[in-house]
Amino acid sequence: MQATPPTAAPAPSAAPPAQDEFVPISQLPADDKLPAAPLLITAYAVVWIVLAVYVWTLWRRFLRAEQDLKSLGSRLPPGR
Amino acid sequence: MLQRSFLPLLLGGFALVTAAPLLIAAAPAESTMGLIQKIFYFHVPAWMAMFLATVVCGVSSIRYLIARKPSSDHLASAAAELAIVFGLIGLLTGPLWGRKAWGHYWQWDARLTTALVLWLIFVAYTLLRRFGGPGSERLAAGVGLFGMANVPFVYWSVNIWRTVHPKTSVVMTLDPGMRPAFYWSLFGFLAIFGALLAARTRLEALRASIDDAYLAAEDL
Numbered sequence: 573m574q575a576t577p578p579t580a581a582p583a584p585s586a587a588p589p590a591q592d593e594f595v596p597i598s599q600l601p602a603d604d605k606l607p608a609a610p611l612l613i614t615a616y617a618v619v620w621i622v623l624a625v626y627v628w629t630l631w632r633r634f635l636r637a638e639q640d641l642k643s644l645g646s647r648l649p650p651g652r
Numbered sequence: 653m654l655q656r657s658f659l660p661l662l663l664g665g666f667a668l669v670t671a672a673p674l675l676i677a678a679a680p681a682e683s684t685m686g687l688i689q690k691i692f693y694f695h696v697p698a699w700m701a702m703f704l705a706t707v708v709c710g711v712s713s714i715r716y717l718i719a720r721k722p723s724s725d726h727l728a729s730a731a732a733e734l735a736i737v738f739g740l741i742g743l744l745t746g747p748l749w750g751r752k753a754w755g756h757y758w759q760w761d762a763r764l765t766t767a768l769v770l771w772l773i774f775v776a777y778t779l780l781r782r783f784g785g786p787g788s789e790r791l792a793a794g795v796g797l798f799g800m801a802n803v804p805f806v807y808w809s810v811n812i813w814r815t816v817h818p819k820t821s822v823v824m825t826l827d828p829g830m831r832p833a834f835y836w837s838l839f840g841f842l843a844i845f846g847a848l849l850a851a852r853t854r855l856e857a858l859r860a861s862i863d864d865a866y867l868a869a870e871d872l
Contacts, residue, residue: 608687608752615691615745616673619698622744623844626737630851637858644865 664843672840675833688752691745693833696823697841698741699767703803704845705735706774710800713793722860725789728796730852732777734845735799739771754816762813766806773799 672693682689712728715721746764747757758764777795780788810819826834 606752611688611748611752612690615694615748618744618748619694619741622737622741626848630848630855633855634851634858637855637862640862641858644862644869647869 659847664840664847667843668837668840672833672837675836679833680827680829685753688749691749692822693837694841695742695745695749696834697838698738698745700838701841701845702735702738702742702771703807704842705731705738705849706770706800706803708849709735709774709777709796713796713800716793717790717797723857725793726853726856726860727849728793729781729856730849732774732781732792732796732799733852734848735774736771736778737848738841738845739767739774743768743771750816759816761815761817762809763806763815763817766802766809770799770802770806773802 676690676693679690679693681687709728709731712724712731716724716728746767750759751757773795777792777799780792780795784791807820809815810817823834
């Protein structure tokens, strides 16, 4: 019996087992027929929710800074 | 001040909202992932904006450490906050893609883990600025610099280590039919990033001048 030469191509991996029954797509487990559209829409919503919340917090911080400026202006003596 | 900051933001957002979904819907479906691959058109631009924010923060931090100019510190602080915002979009949209493509929301592989660590570094930066007290600017600048230094590891992690995440070559080899949607979306994200960076930097400068004015008023 001859030894396999070291330069020989690796043996192909084992073929998947033969199918012993056909399963209609309607009977697939829930995990295997996960629809993509809700995930895609959720991802798009995430983009806008995160940006909208950030813009809102930024807007509030601007308003607070402007209020601070006004209260500071009332504290300072005229002409300062 | 507000009008000047938010007009580019509105224009950028308008560009993204109106055109991107139309172009994304028209782009061809990917052969193995199908519809879920279209998350790519928001996910990758969000990470690109995040990487840009980290670079702005890192470069401004170096400038602050060398020249001690407050304007560099304001820019670094603003960019760090935007790195968190755009990183959060990337970290939330990626798992939605992964759930369909890999069967799991999260995998502790090289790309996902390094990306999470990068995001946490900028969370640490912001917490340091918020609660660090006087003198935290210099320490935060060091953290910002460290964060920027991590970006190449995150970017090339998919090419260096074995990972389930698509490689960096997918953007460069993008099908011509997919390019208009991707580049339009990228333009929208970068426009929003630029507008938010301008607004946030102005806010930081405004707050610094208010603090200085309060100190001056106490001395009177």
